[in-house]
Amino acid sequence: MPEDQKIQNVVIIGAGNLATHLALALHHKGINVIQVLNRTRATGEKLARKVKAGYTADFRAADFKADLFILAVSDSAIFNVANSLCLKDKLLVHTSGSVEMEVLSEASSNIGVFYPLQTFSKNKRINFSNTPVCIEANTNNNEEKLLQLARLISKKVQLINSEQRKVLHMTAVFAGNFSSFMYTIAEDLLKKHDIPFSLLKPLIMQTAATAKHEDVFSRQTGPAVRGDTKIMDEHREMLAKHGVYMEIYDLISKSIIKHKTRNDEL
Amino acid sequence: MPEDQKIQNVVIIGAGNLATHLALALHHKGINVIQVLNRTRATGEKLARKVKAGYTADFRAADFKADLFILAVSDSAIFNVANSLCLKDKLLVHTSGSVEMEVLSEASSNIGVFYPLQTFSKNKRINFSNTPVCIEANTNNNEEKLLQLARLISKKVQLINSEQRKVLHMTAVFAGNFSSFMYTIAEDLLKKHDIPFSLLKPLIMQTAATAKHEDVFSRQTGPAVRGDTKIMDEHREMLAKHGVYMEIYDLISKSIIKHKTRNDEL
Numbered sequence: 297m298p299e300d301q302k303i304q305n306v307v308i309i310g311a312g313n314l315a316t317h318l319a320l321a322l323h324h325k326g327i328n329v330i331q332v333l334n335r336t337r338a339t340g341e342k343l344a345r346k347v348k349a350g351y352t353a354d355f356r357a358a359d360f361k362a363d364l365f366i367l368a369v370s371d372s373a374i375f376n377v378a379n380s381l382c383l384k385d386k387l388l389v390h391t392s393g394s395v396e397m398e399v400l401s402e403a404s405s406n407i408g409v410f411y412p413l414q415t416f417s418k419n420k421r422i423n424f425s426n427t428p429v430c431i432e433a434n435t436n437n438n439e440e441k442l443l444q445l446a447r448l449i450s451k452k453v454q455l456i457n458s459e460q461r462k463v464l465h466m467t468a469v470f471a472g473n474f475s476s477f478m479y480t481i482a483e484d485l486l487k488k489h490d491i492p493f494s495l496l497k498p499l500i501m502q503t504a505a506t507a508k509h510e511d512v513f514s515r516q517t518g519p520a521v522r523g524d525t526k527i528m529d530e531h532r533e534m535l536a537k538h539g540v541y542m543e544i545y546d547l548i549s550k551s552i553i554k555h556k557t558r559n560d561e562l
Numbered sequence: 563m564p565e566d567q568k569i570q571n572v573v574i575i576g577a578g579n580l581a582t583h584l585a586l587a588l589h590h591k592g593i594n595v596i597q598v599l600n601r602t603r604a605t606g607e608k609l610a611r612k613v614k615a616g617y618t619a620d621f622r623a624a625d626f627k628a629d630l631f632i633l634a635v636s637d638s639a640i641f642n643v644a645n646s647l648c649l650k651d652k653l654l655v656h657t658s659g660s661v662e663m664e665v666l667s668e669a670s671s672n673i674g675v676f677y678p679l680q681t682f683s684k685n686k687r688i689n690f691s692n693t694p695v696c697i698e699a700n701t702n703n704n705e706e707k708l709l710q711l712a713r714l715i716s717k718k719v720q721l722i723n724s725e726q727r728k729v730l731h732m733t734a735v736f737a738g739n740f741s742s743f744m745y746t747i748a749e750d751l752l753k754k755h756d757i758p759f760s761l762l763k764p765l766i767m768q769t770a771a772t773a774k775h776e777d778v779f780s781r782q783t784g785p786a787v788r789g790d791t792k793i794m795d796e797h798r799e800m801l802a803k804h805g806v807y808m809e810i811y812d813l814i815s816k817s818i819i820k821h822k823t824r825n826d827e828l
Contacts, residue, residue, distance in 0.1 A: 371790070371792075371793070372792075394793050394796065413761055413762070413764070413765055414764055414765055414768060415765060415768050415769055415772075415783055417772070417781060422768070426764050427764055428760075428761045428764060430761070452760075452761070452764075454758070454761060456757070460755060460756075460757050462796065462800065463751065463752065463755045463757060463800060464752070464757055464761060464762075466751070466796075466797045466800050466801070467747070467748035467751050467752050467757075467762065468748070468762060468765055469784050469785065469797065469811070470744045470745075470747045470748045470751075470807075470810075470811075471744055471745050471747075471748040471762045471765060471766050471769075472762075472765045472766065472768075472769045472783070472784070473782065473783060473784030473785075473786065473787075473818075474741075474744045474810075474814050475740075475741035475744040475745070475766070475769055475770070476769050476772065476773075476778060476781070476782055476783075477779075477782065477814055477817070477818055477821075478736045478737055478740045478741040478744065479736075479737050479741070479772075479773045479778045480778045480779040480782065480821065481733070481736045481737075482733035482734070482736045482737040483776075483777075483778055483779075485729065485732070485733050485736075486729065486730070486733050489726060489729045491722070491726050491729060491730055491733075492720070493776065494694075494718075495679055495694045495696070495718070495720060495730060496679070496730075496733065496734060496737045496738075496773075497773055497774055498679070498680055498692050498693055498694060498718075499679055499680055499681055499734055499737060499738045500737050500738065500741070500770050500773045501770050501771070501773075502680060502681050502688075502738075503681055503737075503738045503739075503741055503742050503770070504741075504766050504767050504769070504770035505767070506681075506683070506742065506745075507742075507745045507762075507763055507766045507767075508763060510749075510759065511749075512742060512745045512746045512749050513743075513746045513749075515683060515742070516739065516742055516743065516746065517681055517738070517739060517742075518735050518738070518739030518740075519735065519739075520735075520739065521739075524637070526637075526638075527637070527660050530660065530728065530732075531732045531735065534728065534729060534732050535732070540813075540816075540817045540820065541736075541817075543813060544736075544740075544813055544814065544817060545735075545736075547806075547809060547810055547813055548740050548743055548810065550806075551743070551806045551807075551810060552739075552743055554806065555743075555746065
């Protein structure tokens with residue numbers, strides 16, 4: 297790709313966790329974040345200062361010198377914000393896992409998606425080079441530009457279309473959000489018995505590390521996969537006072553047993 | 563504690579994952595594993611060689627020079643194996659999270675529990691210094707001996723009675739086994755859509771790392787905690803063909819929403 301086609305100047309729309317982490321990652325790799333566009337002045341200016349960018353609250357004052365406009369706003373705001381930018385043919389991407397690219401098609405003739413698959417929290421710095429970035433674009437040229445930009449900040453860049461991205465986002469709910477809630481249940485139950493949650497942390501990290509391999513289920517341990525009904529009954533008894541946790545215990549145990557049976561039959 | 567009361571020589575009964583990891587950890591810290599006792603010769607001799615110990619398959623040939631006998635056998639075998647050892651007053655512990663200490667009371671007058679809370683797999687070496695070891699004993703003197711031994715191999719030693727240990731083990735099912743099964747569901751669904759599971763691995767590790775903090779729920783993300791019914795409906799639609807996964811999606815989402823409501827009301 298010729299030098300003059302490479303993305304060098306970007307505008308970030310939004311100033312939340314994802315906008316901040318992404319703007320910083322691009323800034324550190326020598327991309328000019330020339331403007332932060334955000335309705336709330338305080339957070340917008342704060343991010344702008346961090347990446348030495350201009351700031352505006354006016355969606356019609358987007359800086360047209362940019363090669364790329366990155367929408368890092370909530371899913372439900374993408375359509376309206378995109379259309380209020382008046383970009384015509386400027387390259388515009390959103391950063392959402394669950395919104396199709398086409399939602400941008402009224403806003404510009406050059407569109408794409410730049411979806412970093414990670415959980416971003418406010419105060420925790422993310423190693424972006426290890427964060428998968430999923431790319432989609434409406435033309436080969438736009439795709440090439442976005443791939444090149446993504447590879448600047450991440451070693452894990454993948455082309456993913458809108459349909460695949462929705463599946464990916466849904467599975468991230470299981471692997472991320474739901475596993476996190478399993479920790480919450482454990483913490484909750486331990487608290488009721490005055491047992492320190494910290495005792496489970498090495499187990500949690502070790503379990504996550506097993507997911508580095510393919511076929512996670514081959515490493516499944518515990519009473520359900522062993523078919524240890526005695527222990528499962530004891531656990532159910534302990535959970536009797538905790539209705540919904542017992543339901544979860546039963547349903548997941550049942551599903552593990554079913555999965556094992558299915559695998560054994562294969 | 564006087565030097566001559568410290569545990570120096572141990573017999574390991576069993577040669578599975580836990581027996582192997584524990585025997586190696588003790589051996590590396592200068593404790594003499596003088597004998598491995600295991601019904602299956604091949605695995606027993608293999609472990610014995612690793613820790614320069616003797617080997618026997620005969621449960622009545624336990625080496626009485628040992629200060630401690632460690633039962634690392636399956637939960638259901640503990641009672642019978644313990645009673646076949648004829649130990650009288652020799653210090654005997656089991657290593658199970660879900661079996662009360664008293665199961666050993668017919669086998670010896672000096673008993674305890676030495677429970678390392680971690681998931682042990684065959685080929686993966688464990689950093690034992692980071693593995694919590696939960697101790698229980700029937701006398702102060704036995705407790706002191708076991709604490710001292712545990713502190714040799716682990717920085718995280720905790721007194722935990724039988725009732726607490728059962729709760730701890732049950733919560734480990736949620737935090738370990740069930741979170742692992744959430745990865746399996748994700749892997750399974752991605753495979754059906756030809757999307758590489760490796761894309762989720764950084765998210766999984768990052769999510770596990772949030773459990774280093776207290777109050778994991780304050781870091782909960784995803785559509786359920788946001789109350790994003792539009793996305794949840796889309797996910798349910800994608801899961802329509804996967805009955806039990808949809809049930810799990812619904813139940814955990816419902817539970818997250820309930821948890822949030824309860825927290826908001828506090």
